[in-house]
Amino acid sequence: MWTYPRVLAHRGAGKLAPENTMVAMRCALSHGFHAVEFDVMALKSGELVLMHDAELGRTIAGEGLVIDLSASELAQMDAGSWLAPQFAGEPVPGFAEVAQFCLAHDIWMNVEIKPAPGMEHETGRLVAAACAQLPIGRVLLSSFSFTALAAAHIVAPEVPRGLLVERVPPDWQLQLHKLHACALHVGAAFLDASTADAVRQAGYGLFCYTVNDPAEAKRLLNMGVDAFCTDSIDVINAEFCDIN
Numbered sequence: 001m002w003t004y005p006r007v008l009a010h011r012g013a014g015k016l017a018p019e020n021t022m023v024a025m026r027c028a029l030s031h032g033f034h035a036v037e038f039d040v041m042a043l044k045s046g047e048l049v050l051m052h053d054a055e056l057g058r059t060i061a062g063e064g065l066v067i068d069l070s071a072s073e074l075a076q077m078d079a080g081s082w083l084a085p086q087f088a089g090e091p092v093p094g095f096a097e098v099a100q101f102c103l104a105h106d107i108w109m110n111v112e113i114k115p116a117p118g119m120e121h122e123t124g125r126l127v128a129a130a131c132a133q134l135p136i137g138r139v140l141l142s143s144f145s146f147t148a149l150a151a152a153h154i155v156a157p158e159v160p161r162g163l164l165v166e167r168v169p170p171d172w173q174l175q176l177h178k179l180h181a182c183a184l185h186v187g188a189a190f191l192d193a194s195t196a197d198a199v200r201q202a203g204y205g206l207f208c209y210t211v212n213d214p215a216e217a218k219r220l221l222n223m224g225v226d227a228f229c230t231d232s233i234d235v236i237n238a239e240f241c242d243i244n
């Protein structure tokens with residue numbers, strides 16, 4: 001069962017601010033969002049930062065692996081100007097800084113564990129340990145990595161977990177059971193009504209990513225989807241599920 005917020009700002013503030021940055025969190029808040037999804041990666045140093053891509057090149061200039069850098073090096077880099085010049089110099093934030101901001105402003109967090117290849121177990125372990133330090137009920141972990149979620153469960157069984165999949169696999173119920181997960185997070189384009197029914201009948205929360213069209217959001221809610229994240233926080237507001 002889903003007991004969490006129902007509309008989440010994806011990667012902080014969707015497309016309105018550079019993903020996974022502090023300015024994105026402030027932007028979500030200014031749009032009335034008190035629930036966000038963002039991606040957390042463990043570096044080889046063991047530090048946790050907000051980052052989607054394993055490689056430099058898209059949101060920060062350069063080449064090579066993000067995990068080879070330190071958090072202080074990433075804090076000097078420009079993770080904003082790829083989106084618009086007004087965001088030039090916006091740094092890659094550490095997880096602790098973002099979590100403190102979210103707690104201070106009553107923003108609920110869906111922390112997606114985003115391991116670099118080969119770092120699945122370690123990333124799950126480190127992110128879960130960090131989240132276990134936060135007040136209960138403020139965080140839901142999720143990941144495409146079964147290994148990361150299994151490690152998270154060992155370290156911090158009290159921090160809830162959702163399994164992320166693009167398409168629902170035939171053994172979804174077994175995977176959720178093994179992970180002691182509370183929810184299935186599914187690519188919105190690939191969810192069908194009978195699978196949605198089966199997930200909810202089994203007692204799990206059902207979350208979809210990434211829903212940017214209000215008509216699509218309504219279709220999914222009618223199908224029984226509990227919650228979703230969106231890039232369109234200027235079009236789909238935080239109360240969307242209450243009024244539709």
Ligand code: G3P
Pocket residue numbers: 010011037039052112142164185209210229
């Ligand atoms: O958590 C939902 C969504 O963020 C998963 O995809 O690639 O945007 O992290 P991605």
Ligand code: MG
Pocket residue numbers: 011037038039112
């Ligand atoms: Mg994500």
